[in-house]
Amino acid sequence: xxxxxxxxxxxxxxxxxxxxxxxxGFTHLIPHAAxxxxxxxxxxxxxxxxMTPDLIYxxxxxxxxxxxxxxxxxxxxxxxxxxRMRDAIENAWPQPLAYEEHSHAAMANAYEAxxxxxxxxxFRGYIGVDLPKVNPTISSVTCPYTGEKLATVPAIRPDVAIxxxxxxxxxxxxxxxxxxxxxxxxxxxxxxxxxxxxxxxEDFGPRSPNLVILPSWTISAVAEVPGGAHPSxxxxxxxxxxxxxxxxxxxxxxxxxxxxxxxxxxxxxxxxVFAAERKRLATAGSAP
Amino acid sequence: xxxxxxxxxxMTVAASRALKSxxxxxxxxxxxxxxxxxxxxxHAPEITLIYESGTIGTKPSVLPLSIGDGELCDTALCTVxxxxxxxYWLQGGRITVGFLGGAQIDRFANLNTTVVGSYDKPKVxxxxxxxxxxxxxxCGEIFIIMTxxxxxxxxxxxxxxxxxxxEGGDHRARLGVTTxxxxxxxxxxxxxxxxxxxxxxxxxxxxxxxxxxxxDGNTGWKVKYARDVATTPVPxxxxxxxLREIHARTRRAHGDQA
Numbered sequence: 151x152x153x154x155x156x157x158x159x160x161x162x163x164x165x166x167x168x169x170x171x172x173x174x175g176f177t178h179l180i181p182h183a184a185x186x187x188x189x190x191x192x193x194x195x196x197x198x199x200x201m202t203p204d205l206i207y208x209x210x211x212x213x214x215x216x217x218x219x220x221x222x223x224x225x226x227x228x229x230x231x232x233x234r235m236r237d238a239i240e241n242a243w244p245q246p247l248a249y250e251e252h253s254h255a256a257m258a259n260a261y262e263a264x265x266x267x268x269x270x271x272x273f274r275g276y277i278g279v280d281l282p283k284v285n286p287t288i289s290s291v292t293c294p295y296t297g298e299k300l301a302t303v304p305a306i307r308p309d310v311a312i313x314x315x316x317x318x319x320x321x322x323x324x325x326x327x328x329x330x331x332x333x334x335x336x337x338x339x340x341x342x343x344x345x346x347x348x349x350x351x352e353d354f355g356p357r358s359p360n361l362v363i364l365p366s367w368t369i370s371a372v373a374e375v376p377g378g379a380h381p382s383x384x385x386x387x388x389x390x391x392x393x394x395x396x397x398x399x400x401x402x403x404x405x406x407x408x409x410x411x412x413x414x415x416x417x418x419x420x421x422x423v424f425a426a427e428r429k430r431l432a433t434a435g436s437a438p
Numbered sequence: 439x440x441x442x443x444x445x446x447x448x449m450t451v452a453a454s455r456a457l458k459s460x461x462x463x464x465x466x467x468x469x470x471x472x473x474x475x476x477x478x479x480x481h482a483p484e485i486t487l488i489y490e491s492g493t494i495g496t497k498p499s500v501l502p503l504s505i506g507d508g509e510l511c512d513t514a515l516c517t518v519x520x521x522x523x524x525x526y527w528l529q530g531g532r533i534t535v536g537f538l539g540g541a542q543i544d545r546f547a548n549l550n551t552t553v554v555g556s557y558d559k560p561k562v563x564x565x566x567x568x569x570x571x572x573x574x575x576x577c578g579e580i581f582i583i584m585t586x587x588x589x590x591x592x593x594x595x596x597x598x599x600x601x602x603x604x605e606g607g608d609h610r611a612r613l614g615v616t617t618x619x620x621x622x623x624x625x626x627x628x629x630x631x632x633x634x635x636x637x638x639x640x641x642x643x644x645x646x647x648x649x650x651x652x653x654d655g656n657t658g659w660k661v662k663y664a665r666d667v668a669t670t671p672v673p674x675x676x677x678x679x680x681l682r683e684i685h686a687r688t689r690r691a692h693g694d695q696a
Contacts, residue, residue: 176491176520177506201520202568223568227504228467236563251552254490255529255572258521274529275572278548278601278613284557299614329491329506332520362519383508392503392692 152322152369160371172199172308176331181314183378208232218248233402263305264339276301311340322366328385346375377428388431445626451673453624459484470537500691536577547602547620574600579618586625592658603637643668
């Protein structure tokens with residue numbers, strides 16, 4: 151059963167040095183506040199998994215928390231490069247960064263295999279391309295029924311999945327909707343799961359029976375962090391802070407500027423800054 | 439070049455015209471997204487636009503900055519999980535056109551969005567493949583939109599992220615791929631289509647005011663031209679107005695100079 155905890159206690163109890171951690175979110179509901187807490191607690195030697203590493207992974211990498219990234223697209227969406235991730239790959243700053251690279255289809259299938267308790271995923275992919283030459287985890291099987299050669303990748307089985315959801319009820323079940331990405335698969339594939347939520351409600355009330363709901367017993371810890379997905383967004387709560395993504399391009403270009411920004415905005419702050427951003431965006435978000 | 443439109447506008451309009459109302463289109467972010475939404479707002483109102491974030495039949499009023507902006511979900515017919523998107527809808531063969539961009543392209547329309555330089559010691563680390571490797575083999579056909587430069591149009595790719603026509607000829611078929619691959623490459627200078635035999639991308643239409651010298655000078659291989667090369671029709675006022683309106687709405691919505 152999930153336990154309600156402060157974000158700090160949830161990270162303290164569930165994320166250990168050397169863990170394989172999947173903080174998922176496909177543009178929507180990215181667990182930024184939880185990522186900041188991992189940085190504040192100075193976790194080290196992490197292997198980070200994510201289909202689309204963006205700003206929060208850039209920050210974790212730049213702060214030296216990460217040994218390896220498993221990913222399928224790394225970038226600041228619609229803006230450009232992740233400068234900290236590139237600096238780590240191209241110049242080993244602040245430390246060397248190993249990486250295991252896939253396609254989206256491969257990772258989506260690998261998460262699903264992890265959730266399904268299978269050892270590997272099978273799909274039609276990686277044909278005529280170079281990734282299998284540089285990523286030894288990519289292999290193939292021959293279909294026993296048709297003879298077709300199909301691509302395989304190992305299942306993703308993280309030590310910890312961290313996601314941000316919309317609501318939890320008093321029993322510790324969590325609900326998400328909108329662009330739901332691979333969060334359900336990531337939680338069900340992981341040994342432990344931390345979920346931050348916009349709010350805790352008495353009861354979910356009238357709802358579609360097909361919403362994505364993760365029962366309490368699939369989750370280790372739930373922490374209420376309003377605005378915890380900022381600068382990404384939470385469906386029905388606040389909009390994506392596109393201006394912030396553009397500013398990040400400047401902030402992250404330079405090592406000293408990056409470190410100063412992280413000190414002022416992450417190390418010396420707490421999860422409460424996210425509530426202020428939610429309030430600002432909810433007010434500013436009325437214009438279409 | 440006409441004084442009435444920019445070369446980027448010409449490219450986006452030419453790209454949008456390649457789409458039909460009956461298409462189900464897997465949309466890449468950036469220039470493909472602009473072209474696909476322009477098609478929807480002009481000659482192809484019934485087109486189904488799909489973004490890899492899981493949004494099906496989306497009708498955004500502003501162009502998304504990211505592949506998963508809330509606008510895409512809010513205006514979609516439905517939104518599915520990312521594994522469902524890649525397994526049922528893409529791999530399941532339900533998409534007629536994939537619309538891609540890239541950093542580097544070769545004469546057979548293979549694309550590189552992974553690295554410049556060697557993979558282990560890259561000069562420039564690019565974002566990587568994302569959905570492209572499987573979009574390139576699972577969609578009925580592929581359209582590509584790219585600004586034409588010598589840096590981008592190269593004789594040999596540093597890395598093959600997604601396959602076009604491979605080594606040319608029947609290479610796709612020999613690899614067991616049954617879809618058509620790239621059938622249109624639209625640039626700010628011209629439109630390419632594959633030669634029926636060799637599959638080398640061949641210029642079939644040149645935008646008004648552009649010379650063959652300009653095309654050759656911006657391409658890293660010796661460009662082939664079709665026997666009959668057309669002149670791309672200029673954007674009509676309706677297309678230009680629709681394109682400028684959606685860009686203006688996008689700038690207002692994103693609150694900056696996007």
